[in-house]
Amino acid sequence: MSVTGEKETRIGIVEKNEKQKVESNEKTLTDDIPKFNHRGWRAMPYIIGNETFEKLGAIGTLANLLVYLTTVFNLKSIAATNMINIFNGCTNFATLLGAFLSDTYFGRYKTLGFCTIASFLGLLMIQLTAAIKNLHPPHCIKESSTCEGPTTGQMAFLLAGFGSLLVGAAGIRPCNLAFGADQFNPNTESGKKGINSFFNWYFVTIYFAVFVSLTLIVYIQSNLSWAVGLAIPAALMLLSCVVFYMGSKVYVKVEPTGSPATSIVQVIVVAIKKRHLKLPENPSVSLFSYMPPESMNSELAYTYQFRLLDKAAIMTPKDQINHDGSPTDPWNLCSVQQVEEVKCLLRVIPIWFSALIFFVAGVQQNTLLVFQAVQSDRRFGHSTFKIPAATYSIFSMLTMSIWLPLYDRKIVPRLRRLTKKDTGITLLQRMGIGMFLAIICMLVSAIVEEHRRTLALTKPIGVEPRKGAISSMSGLWFIPQLVLSGLAEAFTSVGQVEFYYKQFPENMRSIAGSLFFCGMAGSSYLSTLLISIVHQITSKSSTGNWIPEDLNKGRLDYFYYVVAAIEVLNFGYFLLCATWYKYKETGRSSLESKKTETSANGV
Numbered sequence: 001m002s003v004t005g006e007k008e009t010r011i012g013i014v015e016k017n018e019k020q021k022v023e024s025n026e027k028t029l030t031d032d033i034p035k036f037n038h039r040g041w042r043a044m045p046y047i048i049g050n051e052t053f054e055k056l057g058a059i060g061t062l063a064n065l066l067v068y069l070t071t072v073f074n075l076k077s078i079a080a081t082n083m084i085n086i087f088n089g090c091t092n093f094a095t096l097l098g099a100f101l102s103d104t105y106f107g108r109y110k111t112l113g114f115c116t117i118a119s120f121l122g123l124l125m126i127q128l129t130a131a132i133k134n135l136h137p138p139h140c141i142k143e144s145s146t147c148e149g150p151t152t153g154q155m156a157f158l159l160a161g162f163g164s165l166l167v168g169a170a171g172i173r174p175c176n177l178a179f180g181a182d183q184f185n186p187n188t189e190s191g192k193k194g195i196n197s198f199f200n201w202y203f204v205t206i207y208f209a210v211f212v213s214l215t216l217i218v219y220i221q222s223n224l225s226w227a228v229g230l231a232i233p234a235a236l237m238l239l240s241c242v243v244f245y246m247g248s249k250v251y252v253k254v255e256p257t258g259s260p261a262t263s264i265v266q267v268i269v270v271a272i273k274k275r276h277l278k279l280p281e282n283p284s285v286s287l288f289s290y291m292p293p294e295s296m297n298s299e300l301a302y303t304y305q306f307r308l309l310d311k312a313a314i315m316t317p318k319d320q321i322n323h324d325g326s327p328t329d330p331w332n333l334c335s336v337q338q339v340e341e342v343k344c345l346l347r348v349i350p351i352w353f354s355a356l357i358f359f360v361a362g363v364q365q366n367t368l369l370v371f372q373a374v375q376s377d378r379r380f381g382h383s384t385f386k387i388p389a390a391t392y393s394i395f396s397m398l399t400m401s402i403w404l405p406l407y408d409r410k411i412v413p414r415l416r417r418l419t420k421k422d423t424g425i426t427l428l429q430r431m432g433i434g435m436f437l438a439i440i441c442m443l444v445s446a447i448v449e450e451h452r453r454t455l456a457l458t459k460p461i462g463v464e465p466r467k468g469a470i471s472s473m474s475g476l477w478f479i480p481q482l483v484l485s486g487l488a489e490a491f492t493s494v495g496q497v498e499f500y501y502k503q504f505p506e507n508m509r510s511i512a513g514s515l516f517f518c519g520m521a522g523s524s525y526l527s528t529l530l531i532s533i534v535h536q537i538t539s540k541s542s543t544g545n546w547i548p549e550d551l552n553k554g555r556l557d558y559f560y561y562v563v564a565a566i567e568v569l570n571f572g573y574f575l576l577c578a579t580w581y582k583y584k585e586t587g588r589s590s591l592e593s594k595k596t597e598t599s600a601n602g603v
Contacts (some may be wrong), residue, residue: 041194043183046247048205050240051176054116055209057237058165060217061123061230063210064390066370072129072136072226073158074147077549078535081367085528087162091169092521095514098170103260103511108179109253111171116244119168120237125161127230129154174514177202177497181509182252193422199498200408203400203490210397222388254296260508267334267342270312277314279307283336287313290325290335297505300340301585305347309339341505344584348503350577352519355431355496357570358488359523360530361438361563364445365485366393367527368547368556369478375467375551376452376475387475395479399486404494427499428578434492435571441484442564448477449557456552468550503584534559 069080102111129135135157140147150158180202184194213233221229280286284302287310291299312334320328327333373389380387415424423430456471464470497516504512531547538555539545548554 043247043250043252044180044198046243046250047176047180047183048201050112050116050244050247051180051202052205052209053236053240053243054119054172054176055206056212056217057123057233057235057240058119058169059206059210060213060233060236061126063213063393064218064221064229064388066367067222067388067390068130068226072139073150073154074137074140075149077371078531078547081531082528084367085363085524087166089521089524089528091166092173092517092519092524094166094170095174095517095521096511098172099174099511099514100261102171102175102256103508104256107253107256108175108182109248109251112175112179113241113244115168115171115175116237116241117168118164119172120234120241122161122164122166122168123230123234123237125157125164127227127234129158129161130226130230169517173517174511178501178509178512179251181501182254197408199494199501200404203494204404208401211394211401215391215394218388218391222390260505260511263334263338264342264345266330267309267312267338270332270334271309271339273332274311274314274316275308277311277316279310280314283307283310287336287339288315288319288327288333289313289337290327291337292326293324295337296507297337297341300337300344302336303340303343303582303585305582306343309342310336313339344503344505345508347581348500348515351428351431351499351574351581352515354435354570354574354577355492355516356519356522356526357566357573358435358438358492359520360527361442361567362485362489363523363527364442364560364563365396365482368559369393369445369482371467371551372449372452372556373475373478374464375456375469376471376473376478377461378475392475392478392482395482396486396489399483400490403487403490407490423498426583427495427502428581430495431492431499432571432574432578434488434490434495435567435574437484437488437491439564439567439571441481441488442560442567444481444484446557446560446564448481449551449560451477453552453555453557468552471552530563531559534562 066080066084069075069083070077075083098111098115102108106114135154137148137150137154177199180198181195184198217229217232220232283304287302313336315333319333322328327335369392370389373387373392378386378389412424416422419425452471452473455473456469459472460469461472462470493516496519500512500515501509504515535545535547538547543555544553546555546559
């Protein structure tokens with residue numbers, strides 16, 4: 001072979017080796033990128049089906065639980081109300097722990113599967129308290145003014161059921177919305193619209209579940225049999241478990257990426273360490289910038305709020321950088337990206353607190369209104385059929401069930417053409433409308449209660465055992481306030497969930513979901529505290545207790561005016577927070593940029 005031929009052969013071998021090396025590196029690069037086959041609406045029958053049956057099971061039990069505790073377990077009204085509020089608060093606050101475990105260790109799929117089973121076991125235990133005579137106290141004798149309360153063992157078994165429900169709610173509530181949104185590709189227009197619609201339709205399923213629960217299930221519980229009425233929700237929850245696992249092969253299952261709390265703590269610790277450093281004049285250029293290649297989070301633009309945290313990203317001569325651009329010691333130097341992620345959380349907190357106060361108005365429509373309905377004319381027309389007291393909340397659910405599809409399909413497209421925004425109006429504007437409607441709702445509630453009490457004292461139609469005179473006011477008078485409550489929820493609750501989901505970093509979306517329920521938990525505790533304070537203060541006043549066992553002897557309307565005044569102050573506070581708030585500005589995520597670069601190289 002000639003020298004020239006040998007040379008060409010060697011060059012060819014080198015080029016082949018280099019090509020194989022490049023292809024190997026590119027293959028390694030693409031292997032690091034998670035490949036998700038977003039099925040979008042194809043996965044929704046399983047997810048929506050699971051959600052519907054889960055909500056039918058949970059709400060079918062919880063909706064009438066106040067009546068169950070006062071009639072079967074013979075608890076006093078105030079004690080039962082506070083017990084429900086505390087339980088709701090605990091289940092909602094537990095979502096923080098569930099979200100942390102999901103995002104850090106288990107992922108949303110495994111968390112939802114385990115917690116759905118836990119909810120089923122909890123509902124089954126509560127059903128057994130009604131089905132087995134020894135698990136609840138004996139029924140009260142109508143002629144007797146005293147009733148035997150539950151024993152320690154009976155309460156312990158009931159609370160064990162509550163505990164299992166708490167475990168279920170801790171994982172289901174923060175993960176179900178984020179898990180559903182995971183099925184859509186957020187980097188496509190159809191995926192973005194799918195996510196927006198999913199939030200609205202998710203709440204439609206909840207309201208449908210509440211509608212069925214407050215009619216059929218509550219009627220069976222109140223008029224036919226508690227044992228059968230509580231067995232139906234338990235069976236539906238079992239069906240929810242089956243439907244969830246049927247879609248296992250279809251779901252996008254985002255794996256946990258480690259604790260997001262570590263990065264938050266690092267920023268705070270480093271900012272404190274470097275608190276004596278002077279902030280640079282041009283922070284967007286001077287601060288340390290680094291984006292981990294494996295991060296699922298979108299790259300955030302620099303903002304001038306909470307600038308003290310910027311000190312965590314100031315480089316000093318002691319700070320060392322690794323060959324890949326990351327800091328050698330992340331407890332001495334943080335990136336601008338980390339700082340901006342913490343700023344996202346801090347900006348949301350004032351809005352969250354305002355939403356917490358907002359929910360106080362809704363709590364009253366689910367608790368105290370039940371006692372009002374008990375002492376009202378619940379007959380349907382001229383028949384002898386009585387609408388169960390807990391069923392009146394159905395009008396709130398019906399309002400939301402009708403309004404949300406109308407808003408999603410008719411109003412949002414028209415608003416989108418006017419405002420050029422995907423959501424029609426901004427999420428904070430949507431929340432603000434709901435908060436204003438909550439004020440009107442409480443004012444109407446006070447007026448209706450004053451009318452009910454007046455007729456109860458002047459034109460009673462009977463006497464409710466252990467409660468007092470029944471007002472001749474029709475229970476249908478509660479519809480206006482419930483419609484207003486439903487509209488307020490439709491605007492603020494849905495807007496709030498979507499707001500948290502979009503404003504939080506992507507690796508904290510389960511925590512974002514838990515924040516909504518933490519607001520509801522705080523409102524339950526705040527409502528309990530407010531009722532207890534008013535109950536204690538007014539019981540010693542000359543006008544008498546505002547919230548006694550017999551509402552006709554109290555002034556519940558005054559309490560509603562107090563709540564309305566609180567909501568007015570909260571609305572003003574929200575407007576200030578909304579004016580100050582800066583929405584998250586993002587680019588592509590690190591993984592998405594990585595995919596684009598790989599595609600540009602021909603892979």
